[in-house]
Structure formats: C-alpha cells, structure tokens
Amino acid sequence: MAYSLRVGTEFDLEFSVSELTGALGDSVTVLPLVVALGATTSVSLPHVLLGFGVFQIVWGLYYGMPLSVEPMKALIGLAIVGTLSYAELAAAGILAGGVLLAVGHLGLVGRLQRVVGEPVIRGVQLAVALLLLEAAVDLSLGNPSVAVAGLVVVGLLALVGYCQASVLVVLGVGGIAAVVTAGIPSPAVPQLTLFPAGMPSVTAAALEGTVAQLGMTVGNAAIATALLCGELYDRDISADELSRSMGVTCLAAVPLGGVPMCHGSGGLAGKYAFGARTGGANVLLGVGYLALALVAAGAVLAAFPMAILGVLLVVVALELGRAAFAPVSDGRSLALVAGVGIVGLVGNVGVAFVLGTVAFWSLSRRP
Template sequence: MPPTQPPPPTLKSYLTDIYHTIPLIHDLPLALTRIKSFPTRLTLSEVSGSFGDFGTFIPLTIALSRANAISLPSAIFFAGLSNILAGLAWDLPMPVQPMKSIAAAAVVENLSRSSVTASGILVGSMLILLSVTNLIEVINMIVPTTVVSGLQLGLGVKLSSLGITMITTLSFASQIDCGLLGILASILGLVLLKNEASTEETKIKLLPPAAVTLFLIAIIFASIELKINGDDPLYDLPLKMFGPSVVYLAVDDITLTDWREGFFNLALPQLPLTTLNSVVSVAALASTLYPERRKPPQKQSQPHHKISTDDDVLSRREVAMSVGLLNSIFCLFGGMPNCHGAGGLAGQHRFGARNGTSVIFLGLLKIIIAIFFGASALTFFEAIPNSILGVLLAIAGAELGLTGLLLTLKDLHPSNPETKTKLFVLMCTAVVIVGTGKTQYGVLAGLIAYVFYGDGYEDYKKLLKRSRHASEEMEDVTTHVEEEEDEEDV
C-alpha cells in the first residue's frame, strides 16, 4: 500500500478555500465582538496612530479632486468605509490609501473620472483573480525577502523625500505655511515620538501623542489661513454643510475608450506596485511589526489552494482579495482606487496605532466629513499647511525604510558572508526606485541582482525542482485513487 496522501482537489474544497480568503465574511462573529469593544479600546494612542497616514492620503486625494478625477465626498466616504471594514476584519491598523501610480498618471495626463473609475474596477478584478488562483503565492515565492526589504526602503526614502520637498519649497517665514513652521513641527514631532518610545519609567506622561498634536496644530493653522486669506479664489468660502451625494452609479458614463485608457494607462502600471507593496510587502511588514500575532498555518481542505504557506499575521491571499473587492465594488459607486500600503501601516504604527480601533475611528471620521462637510472638504484640505503634512510624510517614510532594513538584517550577522550579498540586492532595489521613481523598475533591478549576484539562480532551480516533484507526487496520488476506484467498480 502506498503512503496515505491528501485527496485530489474537489470543487467544494476549492470554493471553501476561496470563501476563507474573503476578509470579514468568514469570521463575522469576531468582527461583531470588535464592534462592541470599540469604545473601551479607543485610546489616545490609537487616535494618534489613525492620523499617521494623513501625510499620504490628503495630498493625493486633493490632487485627484483638483484634476476632477474623483468626486471628493464619494472618495472620502468609501475610503472611510474601507477603513472600518479592514479594522473589523484584521484588528490591525491597516491603512487605506489612494493608488499612487493611478493618482500620478491621472493628474499628469489629465485623464477623465470615468477612466479612473474603470482602472479601479480593472485592478480590483485582477487582484481577485490572483487571490482565487493562488498566483499571489507564486509571486511571493519568486520575489525574495531582500527585494521586498529594498522595496520598503526605496518607498520609505521616496516618501520622506517628498515630505521634505513639501517643506523646502516653501518660503522660510514670509507666510503662515512656511519652512520655519515645518522645522518647528519636525522638532516637536521628534520630541513627542521619543517620549512615546520611552519606557514607562522615563516617559513624560503629560506629553500628548505626536500625530494628534501635529494634526490639531494643522487644523488651527488651516483655520487661521482661511480667516486671513478668505478672499483667495482657491478657497470656496463660506464653508457649507452637506454637498453632493456620496453614493452614485459611477459606471453609467464609462465608454469603451475609458476602459481602454483605464487598462493601459492606469491599471497595468499600477498592478506591480499594488501586488508587491500592498499585498506581499504589507503582509511581511505586519509580521515584522506584530510578531506576537503570528498564527499557525490553517488546516486546508486540499493542498493546492492554501490560504497561507507559513505563520504570517496576514494572509497574502486575504489582502489581495480585500484590495480586489474594495475596488471592484466601491469604484462602481463613486469610490476612488485604493489599496493597503506598507507606508501607511508603518506610519500609523509609528504614531501609536496597535489594533483595528485606530482605523475604525479614522473611517468614522472620514464618513462624517464626507456626509456633513462634503461641500467644503476640499476647501479645508487645501488650507492645511504643507509644512505639517510634509513632517507626517517624512516620519512615515523613515519608519517604512527602517522596517525594511530590519526585515533583512534581523537574521544576519556582520561576519556572515551572506550579509553583504543580501544588502547589495536590497540596495539595488532601493536605489533604482529612488533614482527612477518607478517601483517596478526597482523590483526588476533587485531580481536581476538577486539572480546574477546573489543566490537567486540556484534558489530558482531548487524551486523548479520542488514544483516538478510536487506535481509528480500529485499525479501519482491521482493515478492511485483512479486505480482504486476502477477496482471497486469491478
């Protein structure tokens, strides 16, 4: 008798595995428990952490709204709803950010709102396909940890550089929003962050959290700016309550040209960034930031469509399914293309967030702004000082870059000969991302360095051998089962 092997896949087992990749749905009782415990778990630290992603969210959202590529109230409303769903599903400070490549291309190329909507639906559909077919795990096997670390480091440096540029392009002190305000906000932020990271014995408990303090200062300066420069045509004053509907059918006006532009100009360039930074990288980052939440591999109904191959905090298939569903559904009704960015997770963690309460609070705040202040949201966002947003962005980028370095360095020792090789691959990825501004080019450069300078060639050979061996074993098992069935029939 041959050794007992798992049965071949069936349609029922395949659909069961897909069901378990849908966040929130398969664990609804736990989500209901998180709703009940929300008031008691909402601490000042969680509120502070919820603002850690504003440095990325606000500038990109404003840019898309100015270009008439999105409906601002609808975009904020569905971003808030996505925050709430993500917080309930995973109980992690999972961010929701505009897709950067789509945002940049839509603004630069002046693409229509219909093209942006089409791109969100298309990217979402492709990510659902990657999750359902488990191809996301193939991507994870092909891309080594050093390249993921380089991706995080490169994006972290880019985010920090963007934040610093937002400050340095301002006048030093001739306006309310100036370089001096950015310098003072940076110093204050560093002092408050150091206090947050201190031990209980050395912490000054009277000092407030960094992100809450900086955001409140931003609101004060925005109010002063609107009061002093209210006659500026940039600001639509007086501020008004309510506004256009936050939910509408966005696909009514999409033409074949919009679908084509959305696919070739927006969705295709975005897919590599979303797959690596919003799925593979964010899952790796969650395991680095919250190692105590690692879970044992779930027992699967059949071997070919595993939810996770290791003890990750987050399943890559779940994250891919989440981004896919949020975009393919919410973009139909006015949402903008969103993703779960590693930079946002690092920023919210750095400013104090540790569980899903922070993003649930943030989601409620966005929904309130969209419904009650949708008519004037853009006006108020325009008045928020770039100097303070730049500080938030620079801190979030520094945290992401540092986390990427630690992801590779945690298992290495200076005397280990592999250390230099892995750091070289990491730096190749990061430097090309920073130098070209293209994430996909950096990942490609890192993979080339991994193959020709590192151990990638041998690793990929072993991976192919294992895949062939697993396929042969499955063929043997299938043949054996068929033979047994034939014997029973006889």
C-alpha cells in the same frame, strides 16, 4: 468609560478612549494623502472619505480587530505628483483589485513576493517617498514662511514625543485656515453614482503603476500584515485572505468614487501602539470619516493652504522613506533599494520596478 460588545468567541468590539486614540493613530497617514489628492486631482473628496469610512467599519466588524485600511501609497503618490491622472488612478485601482482577488483566491501571494524580491518593493517605496518630497518642496515654495512655521511645529512636537500627533495638529491648523477663508460648509450627502469624477482609462502609465503597487501591496499589506496579526493580536489570518479582502475593497470602492485601498502593516502597528485592541477602533474611525465626508466641500479644500499641504507631504515622505530602509541589512540590498528609488525619481517608477526585478534575479544567482 468603555463599552464592550462580544460577537462570537474571537470578535470583540470595545468603544473606549484607547480605541479612539488607536483609531486616530491610523488616520495620520491617511488624511494627509487624501487631502493632498483632493487638492491636486479631480477626485471627489467626499466619495473618497465615504469609501474609507465604509470599509473601516466593514473590515473592523469582519475581522473583529483593528485592521488598517489605507490608501495604496504608490498609486496615490503618483497621482498627487501628476504622473497618473484620476482616470488612470481609477483604472489602476480596478486592475489591482482584480489581481489581488484572483491571487488571493488561488493562494499565490507568497509566490508573487518571491518573484519580485523585497529590496525591489522597498525601492518602489523609496521612489514614491522621493516623488512626494519633490512635490512637497514645490508646494511649500508658494509660501515659505508658512511652510517653515509648520515644519517648526512638527519638529518641536516630535522632540517631545508627539511626532504622529504633530501631523494631526498641522492638518487641523490648515483645516481651520481653510474654513476661515471659505466659510463653514453645509452638510451634503455624496451622490452614489458610478465614477463620479470620471471614467477609468487603461494606459501604459496605469499598467506600470499597477505593477509597482502590487509589489508593495503583496509585501507590506498582505504578508507583513498577516504576520503582525499573529504577533500583536494572536490571530491566524492568512496573507491570501487579506489579499482577497483588499481586492473586494478596490473593486467595490473605486467605481463609486473611492480610491485604491489596502491593509497596511504600518497602520496596524500604529493602531496597536496607540491603544487599539478590537474592531471598535475601526468603527469609531469609520464614523469619523463618514462625518468628514458630509462636510468635505470643494470650496474648503480649494482654500486649504498649499504650503501646509507641503509640510504634511514632507512628513509622509520621510516616514515612507524610513520604512523603505528599515528592514535592509546588507550592502547589496541597500544598493538595490537606492537604485530603484533613484531611477523611479528621475525616470519612471514602472521602469524602475522592472529593472529592479531583473537586477534582483541577477544578484540572487551570484554567490
């Protein structure tokens, strides 16, 4: 059964099984990162889920298509592994939101990407993937048998063609285990206060994380997503318009306890692959996030098995790493991606970003 609503000439909302499966396809990368962030930092998980729920609905209605709303993976990943505190994450989110709003308004998105260079952006993705993989191993060592069992489940489901669904299965098992341990939480509405988990702090680490994230966001969340809007949905949405909407999202959500969010080409492609064709998918997913926000009690999150969390981070890290290398076609770019990733792992992501940009410019001047 499908229910459709037409708003104007372009903006269709449909509520059907395919829109629901498309919505779930987008949650595969969001929920593991959100749960990991809630388990490893002082972030308020109900407020984070509230932010995702609201802005899934807002941008689904505004654009009339299943536009993705995802965590800013570089910043979230750095917070999960302890490189950024929550205060620094909040500051980086506000800084990133302000820059995205400004460059989108001035029409500078394409120019910003050309300055950085795609191999450098992909290298930052690889660095975050490696850091998440390192954190996943540390979490899994607490209970290796549970971690191995989780990996077996993921592997078996992947072999029969349900790789993305496997993440939701493992996440569900971990959630059930947490509820059994901590009990069923009572619904509670998150209080709307400014910075409920702490005030932002602008530090060198926050600035470095912001710069690294902006490189990824411009390339993947603005330019690549704008191209996919035309290819998949025949919609002419500019990268600068997407940049402005991401800026608004960060500036509105972070002060109220949310996390830095962006649009993503991977999430948009995932929604399309799983059947989403209208903004109805966003409305359905947004309602789901809002429902989770009501029961995201701290006791349940604290009881979530860390080894299962490690399995989820392995899957996210592998997907992020695959995406980093997927568009690379020549040896010079491959070396730059790998170099930025390794420097980011053993040293600092911000330093890796700067060194990678310098190397990109030097290599681009050579014949």
